Amino acid sequence: MRFELFAEYFPDLLSGVPMMLQLAGLSLLLGFFLAVLLAVLRTSGIRPLELSVRGYVYVFRGTPLLVQIFLIYYGTGQFEVIRDSFLWPVLREAYWCAIIALTLNTGAYTSEIIRGGIEAVPWGQVEAAKACGMNALLRFRRVVFPQAIRQALPGYGNEIILMIKSTSLASTITLLEVTGIARKIISQTYAPLELFIMAGAIYLTIVFTVTRIVDWIENRLSPELAGRHRVEDAEKDLASVH
Amino acid sequence: MAEWVDLLAWGDAGWGDEMIRGAFWTLLLATVAFTLGVAIGSVGAAAKLSYLLPARWLGQGYTTVIRGVPDLLVIYLLFFGGNQAVMAIARGLFGYDGYIELNAFTIGAIALATVSGAYSTEVIRGAVLAVPRGQIEAARACGMSGWLLFRRIMVPQVARYALPGLGNVWQLTLKDTSLISIVGLVEIMRSAGVASGSTQKPFIFYLSAAVLYLALTAGSNRVFGLAELWANRGVRRA
Numbered sequence: 001m002r003f004e005l006f007a008e009y010f011p012d013l014l015s016g017v018p019m020m021l022q023l024a025g026l027s028l029l030l031g032f033f034l035a036v037l038l039a040v041l042r043t044s045g046i047r048p049l050e051l052s053v054r055g056y057v058y059v060f061r062g063t064p065l066l067v068q069i070f071l072i073y074y075g076t077g078q079f080e081v082i083r084d085s086f087l088w089p090v091l092r093e094a095y096w097c098a099i100i101a102l103t104l105n106t107g108a109y110t111s112e113i114i115r116g117g118i119e120a121v122p123w124g125q126v127e128a129a130k131a132c133g134m135n136a137l138l139r140f141r142r143v144v145f146p147q148a149i150r151q152a153l154p155g156y157g158n159e160i161i162l163m164i165k166s167t168s169l170a171s172t173i174t175l176l177e178v179t180g181i182a183r184k185i186i187s188q189t190y191a192p193l194e195l196f197i198m199a200g201a202i203y204l205t206i207v208f209t210v211t212r213i214v215d216w217i218e219n220r221l222s223p224e225l226a227g228r229h230r231v232e233d234a235e236k237d238l239a240s241v242h
Numbered sequence: 243m244a245e246w247v248d249l250l251a252w253g254d255a256g257w258g259d260e261m262i263r264g265a266f267w268t269l270l271l272a273t274v275a276f277t278l279g280v281a282i283g284s285v286g287a288a289a290k291l292s293y294l295l296p297a298r299w300l301g302q303g304y305t306t307v308i309r310g311v312p313d314l315l316v317i318y319l320l321f322f323g324g325n326q327a328v329m330a331i332a333r334g335l336f337g338y339d340g341y342i343e344l345n346a347f348t349i350g351a352i353a354l355a356t357v358s359g360a361y362s363t364e365v366i367r368g369a370v371l372a373v374p375r376g377q378i379e380a381a382r383a384c385g386m387s388g389w390l391l392f393r394r395i396m397v398p399q400v401a402r403y404a405l406p407g408l409g410n411v412w413q414l415t416l417k418d419t420s421l422i423s424i425v426g427l428v429e430i431m432r433s434a435g436v437a438s439g440s441t442q443k444p445f446i447f448y449l450s451a452a453v454l455y456l457a458l459t460a461g462s463n464r465v466f467g468l469a470e471l472w473a474n475r476g477v478r479r480a
Contacts, residue, residue, distance in 0.1 A: 059452070059456065062455065062456045062460060063459075064417040064421075065417075066420040067420060067455060071445065071452065074445075075445035078442070078443055079445070165312040166312070168315065179318070182315065192318065192319050192321075192323035196315060196318070196319040200315060203312065204306070204310045207310040
């Protein structure tokens with residue numbers, strides 16, 4: 001173990017954190033809006049819409065993210081129509097291609113998480129809201145959506161962590177975030193283990209922080225359940241000891 | 243459209259056969275890595291459920307690190323460090339001092355097995371905990387010893403409970419094989435990359451790659467679905 005490398009290269013790795021957070025943050029934000037839209041269409045009861053959303057989700061969940069990134073970054077440049085269009089200034093940039101691919105990808109996964117939340121809302125509540133004279137939009141905003149989000153939060157927490165890890169793939173299209181920088185330094189220093197430890201520590205710190213924040217929000221949104229998980233965890237721990 | 247047919251044709255002129263060969267390597271790599279991963283996962287689950295504290299720590303550390311770090315980082319670690327590690331082991335254990343180089347497939351299989359092993363550990367651990375304690379007590383009361391109890395009571399039920407989760411791990415591993423293209427194994431992505439490079443038609447080849455992956459994930463989904471039906475054939479449902 002070459003300890004002198006830690007001091008020398010750790011700042012370099014840290015310089016990739018803003019790029020990682022930008023990629024994850026922006027695509028999670030855009031992806032969330034996309035996901036809500038998709039989830040609403042998926043549960044709309046209108047057959048053609050439901051089928052299209054199902055197809056979209058099926059394709060994006062059934063193919064690797066790397067294919068999606070390459071298809072958008074390398075694939076779109078093949079067509080002159082696109083190169084001449086207003087889209088080109090966006091699709092020419094690796095940064096925006098990564099954002100688009102990550103957004104479309106997380107949109108597909110997140111829509112399924114939110115759909116689960118929407119379907120978990122008891123139908124009686126929707127009927128009650130109807131009986132009170134709420135229209136569809138008001139029903140969604142006041143009754144369905146808040147409960148669906150609460151239900152979906154633990155799953156969404158996992159999705160956030162997956163997305164943070166997925167930003168590493170942006171390094172394959174020239175963007176220098178933590179994993180890309182780590183690879184560059186490894187090929188200069190031949191110290192894979194040292195770099196793995198440093199980059200790994202950065203990812204684990206961020207993942208840990210995100211987990212904590214999601215837990216905190218979860219407790220805030222459903223205070224009545226706050227103690228429940230702790231009891232379950234304790235039971236699990238007991239079971240694992242003996 | 244005719245151009246696409248030519249590009250994807252079989253033989254020397256088109257790239258269809260290269261793409262299919264890539265799909266073969268993808269499937270082989272995923273199968274080897276997943277199988278190894280299940281083996282690692284069984285050991286990992288045993289460690290996490292062990293009464294030995296150090297074993298629990300090791301298991302917990304393994305799953306926490308691997309699940310919190312990008313797969314690509316694990317692949318780089320093994321790609322750049324795998325040879326050194328194997329040479330160090332060879333020197334330490336057998337006194338062999340020569341140069342050893344692992345090929346891309348071996349490194350890819352080890353890397354993906356390490357990743358999928360962490361997820362399998364969690365799945366198998368959950369499945370073990372799902373077996374009712376009373377059954378184990380009953381088996382002991384019948385006089386079954388550890389090995390017999392393990393083979394007759396635990397394995398059949400754990401396998402059944404773990405099957406859906408392992409199906410997810412398989413899908414994950416299958417899609418993760420695309421990352422091994424970055425270290426040079428000619429699987430689907432690499433074939434598509436080579437074909438794009440020499441024809442300047444990336445869209446068609448990456449689209450074909452997507453279709454191949456979709457076929458593989460859809461097909462294996464079917465297989466796991468059937469396996470679940472088979473495994474649950476004796477289970478009564480409400």
